[in-house]
Amino acid sequence: xxxxxxxxxxxxxxxxxxxxxxxxxxxxxxxxxxxxxxxxxxxxxxxxxxxxxxxxxxxxxxxxxxxxxxxxxxxxxxxxxxxxxxxxxxxxxxxxxxxxxxxxxxxxxxxxxxxxxxxxxxxxxxxxxxxxxxxxxxxxxxxxxxxxxxxxxxxxxxxxxxxxxxxxxxxxxxxxxxxxxxxxxxxxxxxxxxxxxxxxxxxxxxxxxxxxxxxxxxxxxxxxxxxxxxxxxxxxxxxxxxxxxxxxxxxxxxxxxxxxxxxxxxxxxxxxxxxxxxxxxxxxxxxxxxxxxxxxxxxxxxxxxxxxxxxxxxxxxxxxxxxxxxxxxxxxxxxxxxxxxxxxxx
Amino acid sequence: xxxxxxxxxxxxxxxxxxxxxxxxxxxxxxxxxxxxxxxxxxxxxxxxxxxxxxxxxxxxxxxxxxxxxxxxxxxxxxxxxxxxxxxxxxxxxxxxxxxxxxxxxxxxxxxxxxxxxxxxxxxxxxxxxxxxxxxxxxxxxxxxxxxxxxxxxxxxxxxxxxxxxxxxxxxxxxxxxxxxxxxxxxxxxxxxxxxxxxxxxxxxxxxxxxxxxxxxxxxxxxxxxxxxxxxxxxxxxxxxxxxxxxxxxxxxxxxxxxxxxxxxxxxxxxxxxxxxxxxxxxxxxxxxxxxxxxxxxxxxxxxxxxxxxxxxxxxxxxxxxxxxxxxxxxxxxxxxxxxxxxxxxx
DNA sequence: CTGAAAGCGCTTACAG
DNA sequence: CTGAAAGCGCTTACAG
Numbered sequence: 001x002x003x004x005x006x007x008x009x010x011x012x013x014x015x016x017x018x019x020x021x022x023x024x025x026x027x028x029x030x031x032x033x034x035x036x037x038x039x040x041x042x043x044x045x046x047x048x049x050x051x052x053x054x055x056x057x058x059x060x061x062x063x064x065x066x067x068x069x070x071x072x073x074x075x076x077x078x079x080x081x082x083x084x085x086x087x088x089x090x091x092x093x094x095x096x097x098x099x100x101x102x103x104x105x106x107x108x109x110x111x112x113x114x115x116x117x118x119x120x121x122x123x124x125x126x127x128x129x130x131x132x133x134x135x136x137x138x139x140x141x142x143x144x145x146x147x148x149x150x151x152x153x154x155x156x157x158x159x160x161x162x163x164x165x166x167x168x169x170x171x172x173x174x175x176x177x178x179x180x181x182x183x184x185x186x187x188x189x190x191x192x193x194x195x196x197x198x199x200x201x202x203x204x205x206x207x208x209x210x211x212x213x214x215x216x217x218x219x220x221x222x223x224x225x226x227x228x229x230x231x232x233x234x235x236x237x238x239x240x241x242x243x244x245x246x247x248x249x250x251x252x253x254x255x256x257x258x259x260x261x262x263x264x265x266x267x268x269x270x271x272x273x274x275x276x277x278x279x280x281x282x283x284x285x286x287x288x289x290x291x292x293x294x295x296x297x298x299x300x301x302x303x304x305x306x307x308x309x310x311x312x313x314x315x316x317x318x319x320x321x322x323x324x325x326x327x328x329x330x331x332x333x334x335x336x337x338x339x340x341x342x343x344x345x346x
Numbered sequence: 347x348x349x350x351x352x353x354x355x356x357x358x359x360x361x362x363x364x365x366x367x368x369x370x371x372x373x374x375x376x377x378x379x380x381x382x383x384x385x386x387x388x389x390x391x392x393x394x395x396x397x398x399x400x401x402x403x404x405x406x407x408x409x410x411x412x413x414x415x416x417x418x419x420x421x422x423x424x425x426x427x428x429x430x431x432x433x434x435x436x437x438x439x440x441x442x443x444x445x446x447x448x449x450x451x452x453x454x455x456x457x458x459x460x461x462x463x464x465x466x467x468x469x470x471x472x473x474x475x476x477x478x479x480x481x482x483x484x485x486x487x488x489x490x491x492x493x494x495x496x497x498x499x500x501x502x503x504x505x506x507x508x509x510x511x512x513x514x515x516x517x518x519x520x521x522x523x524x525x526x527x528x529x530x531x532x533x534x535x536x537x538x539x540x541x542x543x544x545x546x547x548x549x550x551x552x553x554x555x556x557x558x559x560x561x562x563x564x565x566x567x568x569x570x571x572x573x574x575x576x577x578x579x580x581x582x583x584x585x586x587x588x589x590x591x592x593x594x595x596x597x598x599x600x601x602x603x604x605x606x607x608x609x610x611x612x613x614x615x616x617x618x619x620x621x622x623x624x625x626x627x628x629x630x631x632x633x634x635x636x637x638x639x640x641x642x643x644x645x646x647x648x649x650x651x652x653x654x655x656x657x658x659x660x661x662x663x664x665x666x667x668x669x670x671x672x673x674x675x676x677x678x679x680x681x682x683x684x685x686x687x688x689x690x691x692x
Numbered sequence: 693c694t695g696a697a698a699g700c701g702c703t704t705a706c707a708g
Numbered sequence: 709c710t711g712a713a714a715g716c717g718c719t720t721a722c723a724g
Contacts, residue, residue: 056716100433118398371694
């Protein structure tokens, strides 16, 4: 079913009165081929619209020029933005990407991991899923280590205890600190943290940095002001609702991502709380939603292009057996919008 | 660089004291292998965590079990939603997907098309880009026809004059009619159409259905109420701005997609026009944004899962050389939200 | 049931 | 510069 026609280098060779090797040479362009023959071959290639079978080539060359990308959900703007940049960078270096949505399932994730290896991808970019488990199961760790025996891999914004993989991550901790700074400078003394999932490292890290920083600044916060029921807009609504029902509320909330921020803002509005008048809100990831959702959400940008560039560079370096730094950190920055403002003390 | 270890069927065979053919047989499971040998081989496979080289297998079998997906921009929720469903359906049938973002460039699109063929994908799903050009260049048409000689292809929500490809499309025309019905029943007599791009079939079709339907219903509309400057949120802002500056405005606008609707609503709001109080707005595609962007946007849903299912079924059917209907139409439906309401005549 | 052989479509040392 | 040969890692008729 691959090629209905099934033209090969051999047909071309025969018709051009040369050897298959010669056809191959004009195809790769690495060795010179003398003129009468060269044009004859080229003409036949055009005539048949011949496309060399890259699998056969890959088999011999032991490189497929394919990269696998494993992620939880392409629907999430955070991932679609990264994927686009990864693909762009990969293409520039001659690689084609296999996209694998694990749909939040560890078993699909594992299947994809093995599938990619069987398909001989030259390297894998791994995002989300198991590499963000604060306490991954042994099975998950083993699956990863087995994969690493077969293929170079770069983990993006994640890591695993007991797995010696290269990682590229954005400085989310600093993002959190900057956000708190910003709110602090706006006069906020009480801040909450909404969204995410306990046991997921990207949440756990943000929470612990949040605690530290609040303490350092001598700001008060209550455990009840930290509430994490997920990453979706609906989660933001739920977590905001929780806050609304407390006797004492913070004057500002950090949200784990832009979706949660949006959900929270919707719920605040529903209960008559103005954002930013009554409560300031920040997001995270700086997706296009942060820009466009009224009143515009202050958010932390991951420097997507830099992140993708470093990721692909590291992976391709590993593919070429070059030494690469074990962990690269990409700076983040805060994009300020209208969802937070000065807090007027009573 | 493919496998650092490079364990093959031959090593396993030697160590298990059987022929490579026998190893292959336990791998594929199609032929029975007698017991002492079978377990020995299986044990070795586990020991080495051996993964058969699918490229080699594909080379012999002449099927790669890979599908290519070509689309303009995965960042757009419309595409990411479709891709997710396509991938799900493909996976169910044992296919892995190669994702190709053309980034709105015809030349990248063409490169990908050829790349996918070289990589021996068993089939291609084509979305957006050239198949939505109302008047594609000859070059674009030829590129498509040449590709079709090599590989089965299904076009989603598009087609090309002079290209005999199978298509699956959603009933966008009916979506437009339903939207107009809805507004009409709400008492709107004057309706505009915002967003899109002249020369792109998905726009051109909507515009012409819009004209027809308005005429049929005896509704007035002015050419100046149709304004198309793109598909982005910014385009929605621009097109709304255009409307705002006219002396006479319609009481409702259809927007080409949810992004445009969002941009338009932002701009209306900025100029003190309430949605839906002063002007009703509808979107298209029913992405999650339509649900969550206040006040909630009435939009047309493409039945994404059905669309993806039919697409993959058709493509896989073609791969198996089965006859398939040339054009499948998936019904659309309107999801009603708060962005349109009764029009109060003065 | 199982092994030896051929073949999938390429590319590259190896000799000329 | 160019051809014959070997090999990439599999799978499946073909004989036993």
